[in-house]
Amino acid sequence: MPSVKLVTLDVTNTLIRVVGGVGHQYSSVAKVHGVELDPDVINQAFRKNWKEQEKKFPVFGRNSGLTSRQWWDSLVQKTLTHSGMDSTDNKICIVSQHICTHFETGGWTLIPSSVSVLEELKKRNLTVGAVTNFDDTLENVLRRMSILQYFDFVLPAWTAGHAKPDPEIYLQALKIANTSASESLHVGDDYQNDYIGPRKVGMKSVLFCPNIANVPIDVEHIVTDLPDILNYL
Template sequence: MYCKGNNVKNLSSYQAVFFDVGGVLLKPNPSVGHIYAQYARPFGYEGNAEDLDIEFRRQWDAMGGIESLGAQSGQSAERQFWRQLVKNVFDPHGGLNNFDRYFATVFDAFKKKECWTIFEDVIQSNILPDLKSAGVTLGVISNWDSRLPATLQNMGLAQYFDFILPSAVIGSAKPDGKIFQEALRLAKVDSDDACHIGDEIRTDVEGARNAGIDSILIDRKDRFSEGYDRKVKSFMDLTV
């Protein structure tokens, strides 16, 4: 596979290719705020989903995202992070009745297929089965929590990956080098023989580069217009 018009060598020439998940393979369906609102109606929420989307983005940035867990790992740490974030989202809107019950419900909901959508170009490009058929080792490197393997399984994507590395399980979040080194170890390849595909400059591109791994930036909305020559707008730009 190659990237048309960009400085990217054939993907099938790598021994291993790693993928980020959020913004690369999957997106919330239809949005985090809509999912929060849907599950919050029985708990007294009468506002709109758009307000929750705005507050979620604000709180995510304020708390530093799942990356803020750093070297912490395990379900206790990740649940504490998410509980505080979700509470912060609803508190400006009057809170919820029986918040702990709501949180347990919505936390589990994000493993379900109906809460996610696979980007169309992931399916249309056939990138995962094509690379798998070519004998390339495929892995996931994602700033995510322990729900990720179940989420990918429910979405029908787990079958393509030889391993899945959620940051909150490893105790290392991109751009930290530990999670990239663990991927290389599991793939049993040197850094020169691997490529990482993600949608963020700092965590994906710079994180991979600092680990000696080539990278490709997926930038569907032209968020990063200049300064990186290994960029594609769609997996359809990667052809067999």
């Protein structure tokens, strides 16, 4: 079996996560503007509207003539409206813009052990890439989290023009790294995007699932602690 030369990693919920969840963050920002919203209701509204927005305008609107900021502003306003905020309230635009800016400057925290794992990957002289369904703010977010320096390249869906699990984003990563699929490993927390997707182009993959109770029954390679991915190298 060829040794691993390239490790690609998902970002959201693999290396970093939203502090307290989306509902907590949105409601906290709204409260600054005197708007009280239920975090649980926001979470439900966000999930529903995310699916609809992604279906209507894939890849953060990149291929539909939108900027990622326009895409997010639309999604956030729909989420706020479906969470109980009056769509005619003049504050809705202000709150939405504040939320969008907030996630460009904060709202994130590191997953435990993510830094130590990245450090170890670099010590082993592996090529390390971020392959993730993220917009064009990815590099800035990783820089603020002080982990950008561990990556040889970052490939968000926005740059690739394709979102996981589309094989094209993985093929682009292999081309950037100049590495064969058989010498590459992808790690992430989503079954379709991060486990099945890379296997369609011949890459190895490991599912990161902190809650073992949520593991699909047909997953062979899985870790519940991020440092355990080192066992697959």
